[in-house]
Amino acid sequence: MSRHSLSVHGLVAGYGDRTILHGLDLDVLPGRITAIVGANACGKSTLLRSMSRLLTPRAGQVLLDGKAIHKMPPRRVAQVMGLLPQSPTAPEGITVADLVSRGRHPHHGILSRWSPADDAAVAAALEATRTVELAERAVDELSGGQRQRVWIAMALAQQTDLLLLDEPTTFLDISHQVEVLDLLTDLNHRRGTTVVMVLHDLNLAARYADHLVAMVGGRLHAQGTPEAVLTAENVRAVFGLDSRIIPDPTSGRPMMLPIGRHRMA
Amino acid sequence: MTATLLIRTGRLRRARRRMAVIGGALILLLAGFALTLMQGQSFVPPGDVLRVLAGHDVPGASFTVGQLRLPRAALSVLAGLSFGLGGAAFQIMLRNPLASPDIIGISRGASAAAVFGIVVLGIDGPMLSVLAVLAALGVAVMIHGLSHRGGVSGTRLILVGIGVSAMLESFIAYTLSRAPSWDLIEAMRWLTGSVNGAQLSLALPLLVSLAVFGGLLVSRARDLESLRLGDDTAAALGTNVARTRLLVIVAAVGLIAVATAVTGPVAFVAFLAGPIAARILGPNGSVLIPAGLVGALLVLAGDYVGQFLLPTRFPVGVVTGALGAPYLIYLIVRVNRAGGSL
Ligand SMILES: Nc1ncnc2c1ncn2[C@@H]1O[C@H](COP(=O)(O)OP(=O)(O)O)[C@@H](O)[C@H]1O
Numbered sequence: 001m002s003r004h005s006l007s008v009h010g011l012v013a014g015y016g017d018r019t020i021l022h023g024l025d026l027d028v029l030p031g032r033i034t035a036i037v038g039a040n041a042c043g044k045s046t047l048l049r050s051m052s053r054l055l056t057p058r059a060g061q062v063l064l065d066g067k068a069i070h071k072m073p074p075r076r077v078a079q080v081m082g083l084l085p086q087s088p089t090a091p092e093g094i095t096v097a098d099l100v101s102r103g104r105h106p107h108h109g110i111l112s113r114w115s116p117a118d119d120a121a122v123a124a125a126l127e128a129t130r131t132v133e134l135a136e137r138a139v140d141e142l143s144g145g146q147r148q149r150v151w152i153a154m155a156l157a158q159q160t161d162l163l164l165l166d167e168p169t170t171f172l173d174i175s176h177q178v179e180v181l182d183l184l185t186d187l188n189h190r191r192g193t194t195v196v197m198v199l200h201d202l203n204l205a206a207r208y209a210d211h212l213v214a215m216v217g218g219r220l221h222a223q224g225t226p227e228a229v230l231t232a233e234n235v236r237a238v239f240g241l242d243s244r245i246i247p248d249p250t251s252g253r254p255m256m257l258p259i260g261r262h263r264m265a
Numbered sequence: 266m267t268a269t270l271l272i273r274t275g276r277l278r279r280a281r282r283r284m285a286v287i288g289g290a291l292i293l294l295l296a297g298f299a300l301t302l303m304q305g306q307s308f309v310p311p312g313d314v315l316r317v318l319a320g321h322d323v324p325g326a327s328f329t330v331g332q333l334r335l336p337r338a339a340l341s342v343l344a345g346l347s348f349g350l351g352g353a354a355f356q357i358m359l360r361n362p363l364a365s366p367d368i369i370g371i372s373r374g375a376s377a378a379a380v381f382g383i384v385v386l387g388i389d390g391p392m393l394s395v396l397a398v399l400a401a402l403g404v405a406v407m408i409h410g411l412s413h414r415g416g417v418s419g420t421r422l423i424l425v426g427i428g429v430s431a432m433l434e435s436f437i438a439y440t441l442s443r444a445p446s447w448d449l450i451e452a453m454r455w456l457t458g459s460v461n462g463a464q465l466s467l468a469l470p471l472l473v474s475l476a477v478f479g480g481l482l483v484s485r486a487r488d489l490e491s492l493r494l495g496d497d498t499a500a501a502l503g504t505n506v507a508r509t510r511l512l513v514i515v516a517a518v519g520l521i522a523v524a525t526a527v528t529g530p531v532a533f534v535a536f537l538a539g540p541i542a543a544r545i546l547g548p549n550g551s552v553l554i555p556a557g558l559v560g561a562l563l564v565l566a567g568d569y570v571g572q573f574l575l576p577t578r579f580p581v582g583v584v585t586g587a588l589g590a591p592y593l594i595y596l597i598v599r600v601n602r603a604g605g606s607l
Pocket residue numbers: 015016020038039040041042043044045046047415
């Protein structure tokens with residue numbers, strides 16, 4: 001079970017003289033899966049980067065276990081919270097085993113040595129992502145789906161209670177998308193890991209998330225259960241798109257069918 | 266369970282290969298060092314070399330080995346270590362082999378200040394070295410400041426650095442054009458690296474710089490290595506990115522500047538050492554220490570070649586420059602094509 005709490009209070013953040021997030025409040029449900037959705041450039045990545053201490057807020061704060069995250073040492077934060085950035089880059093030639101081992105970084109100081117527990121953590125991460133047989137391969141030779149699993153393995157090797165992922169399924173074909181989301185759900189069920197992820201596909205978000213967060217222009221537009229958030233009005237407000245919502249015959253969760261200008265019966 | 270075993274054996278194999286590369290480089294360096302003490306214009310047998318090193322007076326060898334060859338070899342190794350470590354640190358930090366201090370104007374800053382000091386201010390000795398070190402630091406700060414726009418991007422810093430380097434180059438040319446001929450010889454030492462007329466006393470500042478700055482870099486090797494994953498991933502893994510960058514810049518510039526003050530900017534050693542070491546080492550851990558050793562080998566071997574294996578004598582910087590220039594062209598062509606990295 002997740003022991004750590006994460007919340008956002010009146011968060012204002014941006015780059016240079018541009019403000020991207022305009023006062024945002026969010027309580028992450030411990031031990032649950034939260035999906036953040038919103039149009040391109042509405043500030044999803046900026047929110048995730050602020051929540052994981054990468055970006056310092058202009059105003060407001062992010063609290064990890066009740067303490068301001070930006071006042072905490074980065075290593076301490078990284079021991080309880082992992083982040084997989086949007087499209088991370090692997091150094092040329094690095095092997096899968098080496099990359100996944102980097103996930104152990106926050107658990108080591110200048111002098112500490114690699115331990116059997118580190119090997120076990122890396123192995124467990126490879127097994128969970130079914131990448132054991134790739135261990136000695138170079139990351140830049142892998143397919144997109146394999147590579148994404150390897151990056152997730154690195155975040156898993158970090159063994160954090162909180163895991164933030166920025167578009168972990170983008171650029172994957174549909175079967176790999178489902179596979180990644182199943183994997184994260186397994187992790188959530190088995191270890192109680194709190195998952196917060198940015199997703200592009202509304203239907204997959206509604207199916208896999210316990211809690212859905214919709215953003216518009218750097219503000220929180222709606223949050224709650226998928227049933228409460230995935231409504232035609234919200235889709236219109238968030239994406240400027242007409243749609244119909246029907247129950248997903250497989251999961252019973254809401255499912256969005258877009259309505260365009262053509263091919264209407 | 267079996268996966269754990271697999272990870273463990275893979276890790277141990279990487280560690281073994283790494284130790285083999287480092288050990289091999291050390292042996293090569295030691296052999297090269299011994300060789301340059303024995304063989305030069307004349308041959309001095311190993312026994313005599315050892316007696317000189319032990320402080321005995323050996324007629325016919327004490328001067329050649331003790332006063333000429335030993336200072337030369339010692340400064341070559343120490344300066345080479347400094348160039349190799351400092352250059353690789355920049356390349357790793359900015360994820361680009363072009364980001365070496367001799368490409369982005371930091372070494373040029375030291376040269377320009379020294380030439381200015383000699384020709385315009387008329388100073389020399391330690392004062393001049395201090396001026397050169399300060400100028401290198403100043404150029405580093407300036408490049409960093411100029412390329413800072415909501416975070417420093419590696420590419421921007423490299424481009425700004427190349428521009429600054431070109432400006433300094435023309436400043437040097439202008440200053441030299443106004444210099445009296447007797448200053449030219451002294452100024453030349455600051456333009457092409459050389460260990461001619463090396464004195465053993467100059468090993469001390471290099472040793473101190475290696476202990477302080479080199480020690481700092483090596484102790485930060487793991488954080489530095491994490492920067493190769495990108496700033497966001499490194500930060501998410503608990504690396505204090507801004508502080509690591511600052512420490513690495515200060516330490517690497519310190520190493521480069523002090524070495525430049527002693528030997529002049531031995532061309533392209535900082536630039537070449539990292540990529541050569543990376544090629545030899547493969548994906549087996551941080552390239553930092555191997556790059557230091559490769560740097561030392563480059564200067565030692567380059568000086569030997571320049572002294573004895575070419576028709577006329579050349580300072581070491583000419584030899585390493587001839588080696589580095591084609592590689593620079595190759596890199597620019599390749600990076601232009603594929604956006605590659607170290
Ligand atoms: N490093 C940066 N510097 C300047 N502006 C940025 C940076 N990263 C993102 N932005 C801008 O901030 C806005 C929000 O970006 P982002 O949070 O990445 O959106 P999303 O993830 O929702 O697509 C965009 O307009 C983007 O151009």
